[in-house]
Amino acid sequence: MDAATLSADGAHRVQAQTRLPNFIGGRFVDGGAPFDVRNPATGDVHAVAYEADAAMVDAAVAAARECVEGEWGHMPLARRRALLMKVADGIERRFDEFLEAEIADTGKPRAMAAHLDIPRGAANFRVFADFIASLPDEAFEMDTPDGGRAINYSVRKPLGVVGVIAPWNLPLLLMTWKVAPAMACGNAVIVKPSEETPSTTTLLAEVMNEVGVPAGAFNVLHGFGPNSTGERLTSHPGLRAITFTGETRTGAAIMRSAASTTKALSFELGGKNPAIVFADCDFDAAVAGLARAAFLNTGQVCLAPERIYVERPIFERFVAAMKERAEALRPGLPHDESTDLGPLISHEHREKVLGYYSLAIEEGAKLVTGGGVPDLTGAAAGGYFVEPTIWTGLPQTARVTREEIFGPCCHIAPFDSEEEAICLANDTDYGLASSVWTRELSRAHRVGRAMAVGISWVNCWFLRDLRTAFGGARQSGFGREGGAHSIAFYSEITNICVKV
Ligand SMILES: NC(=O)c1ccc[n+]([C@@H]2O[C@H](COP(=O)([O-])OP(=O)(O)OC[C@H]3O[C@@H](n4cnc5c(N)ncnc54)[C@H](O)[C@@H]3O)[C@@H](O)[C@H]2O)c1
Numbered sequence: 349m350d351a352a353t354l355s356a357d358g359a360h361r362v363q364a365q366t367r368l369p370n371f372i373g374g375r376f377v378d379g380g381a382p383f384d385v386r387n388p389a390t391g392d393v394h395a396v397a398y399e400a401d402a403a404m405v406d407a408a409v410a411a412a413r414e415c416v417e418g419e420w421g422h423m424p425l426a427r428r429r430a431l432l433m434k435v436a437d438g439i440e441r442r443f444d445e446f447l448e449a450e451i452a453d454t455g456k457p458r459a460m461a462a463h464l465d466i467p468r469g470a471a472n473f474r475v476f477a478d479f480i481a482s483l484p485d486e487a488f489e490m491d492t493p494d495g496g497r498a499i500n501y502s503v504r505k506p507l508g509v510v511g512v513i514a515p516w517n518l519p520l521l522l523m524t525w526k527v528a529p530a531m532a533c534g535n536a537v538i539v540k541p542s543e544e545t546p547s548t549t550t551l552l553a554e555v556m557n558e559v560g561v562p563a564g565a566f567n568v569l570h571g572f573g574p575n576s577t578g579e580r581l582t583s584h585p586g587l588r589a590i591t592f593t594g595e596t597r598t599g600a601a602i603m604r605s606a607a608s609t610t611k612a613l614s615f616e617l618g619g620k621n622p623a624i625v626f627a628d629c630d631f632d633a634a635v636a637g638l639a640r641a642a643f644l645n646t647g648q649v650c651l652a653p654e655r656i657y658v659e660r661p662i663f664e665r666f667v668a669a670m671k672e673r674a675e676a677l678r679p680g681l682p683h684d685e686s687t688d689l690g691p692l693i694s695h696e697h698r699e700k701v702l703g704y705y706s707l708a709i710e711e712g713a714k715l716v717t718g719g720g721v722p723d724l725t726g727a728a729a730g731g732y733f734v735e736p737t738i739w740t741g742l743p744q745t746a747r748v749t750r751e752e753i754f755g756p757c758c759h760i761a762p763f764d765s766e767e768e769a770i771c772l773a774n775d776t777d778y779g780l781a782s783s784v785w786t787r788e789l790s791r792a793h794r795v796g797r798a799m800a801v802g803i804s805w806v807n808c809w810f811l812r813d814l815r816t817a818f819g820g821a822r823q824s825g826f827g828r829e830g831g832a833h834s835i836a837f838y839s840e841i842t843n844i845c846v847k848v
């Protein structure tokens with residue numbers, strides 16, 4: 349069986365033990381040490397992927413380099429763009445297969461994957477194929493010492509071979525968010541999907557071949573991080589850049605490993621994101637928006653608010669409304685239409701989240717709701733579910749209010765002034781995203797701007813225009829991607845200075 353069997357029939361379409369081989373130079377290749385891929389909604393093994401060894405990494409780098417120095421890197425932009433548009437069409441043509449593959453790897457509710465993950469996979473290719481067509485190059489005319497003039501203009505060229513190291517929480521979305529602009533710029537990519545979620549990346553390799561992307565422009569290597577495929581890629585001298593989304597600690601390890609070959613790095617890392625709710629907000633919209641933000645994807649969204657600060661006059665009412673929302677969420681299997689809360693990604697991650705659930709109590713939190721494991725029967729009894737959880741009463745110094753948990757949980761604290769709210773929100777080592785909820789226009793701008801983050805939302809959350817800058821401040825990463833920022837990162841820019 350190969351990745352094509354992901355298209356099998358029936359309600360639960362992914363068959364047991366789907367084979368997910370590595371994809372090098374346009375071909376699925378045998379070899380590598382097999383490892384199990386589990387469906388976290390049931391705990392069952394649904395696929396086997398193959399950890400790429402050092403020789404496979406070398407082969408992928410060689411194939412990618414040949415392609416970027418040859419057909420792909422020199423392809424006229426119009427043709428390259430047309431191919432990327434076809435990749436988007438190809439994802440949509442095989443939408444159900446992508447959907448089932450993503451669901452099998454993550455256990456997330458079908459509606460979420462159908463409305464967010466898979467459509468964004470296609471959109472990422474369309475947006476960057478469009479965007480690159482109309483992006484102006486820089487030009488500066490200058491005076492010269494001899495009284496003449498010179499014209500400077502810049503041209504963009506591919507960087508070369510780019511390594512894309514992706515996480516498991518929004519697998520297709522976050523991987524294509526990097527692959528699409530990298531390929532639009534003419535680079536060849538080698539993707540290492542998370543070992544937890546290798547299926548949709550493998551399926552994308554099939555689409556690349558189907559639509560005629562030249563062999564070697566897109567490669568997939570499966571495996572783990574340290575002493576495995578991840579580290580082999582980050583230390584490989586044949587790669588010019590690594591774009592990474594994942595934990596801050598992993599980012600630090602990648603930096604060390606990439607240092608000796610001076611690769612360009614773009615890092616989207618963890619967060620401990622604040623939300624500030626003022627008493628003048630649209631109360632119902634704030635509750636609906638923040639309940640979604642805290643619990644979407646079972647809290648496994650890097651942008652999720654794990655710290656919510658609420659102006660004192662509405663604090664009790666807000667906590668009660670969030671409690672009601674949390675308790676209305678129904679955990680269950682992805683294909684059950686009544687499910688709105690999926691599992692965590694793995695047994696290990698559940699242990700980590702439950703560790704924080706215990707720690708919160710040890711640190712003196714008041715448990716508003718949740719704090720444990722839901723009592724599920726049938727197939728879901730083997731899944732890695734936890735209860736959506738809300739705490740109050742912790743100090744800013746508690747580990748639960750400082751460390752990223754990455755589960756369906758948040759701590760809610762009161763504040764008395766705008767100044768205090770800003771201080772509390774920015775009192776963190778991270779700086780990824782924030783949201784401010786108020787009806788007062790100038791305060792919205794003032795507080796929105798004061799947030800020490802890369803992405804500051806006002807009266808919304810996770811509203812994305814893919815042309816805008818996206819990334820983290822402080823320990824949430826460096827570099828920005830999105831729109832022109834992506835194109836700049838994935839390009840080698842040559843300035844040409846012509847004396848006239
Ligand atoms: N800032 C963002 O945009 C953003 C988006 C999504 C997720 N995240 C963060 O990602 C984390 C969750 O994802 P995760 O658990 O998959 O992250 P992770 O850091 O554990 O793993 C991410 C990827 O890195 C690989 N990896 C691990 N160690 C490596 C090493 N030493 N060398 C090379 N590769 C290595 C993994 O195999 C995986 O493919 C959270 O911290 C979350 O906040 C951030």
Ligand SMILES: O=C/C=C/C=C(\O)C(=O)O
Nearest residue numbers: 517525648649650651812
């Ligand atoms: O879990 C993190 C979500 C990140 C989202 C994006 O990178 C995006 O929307 O492009």
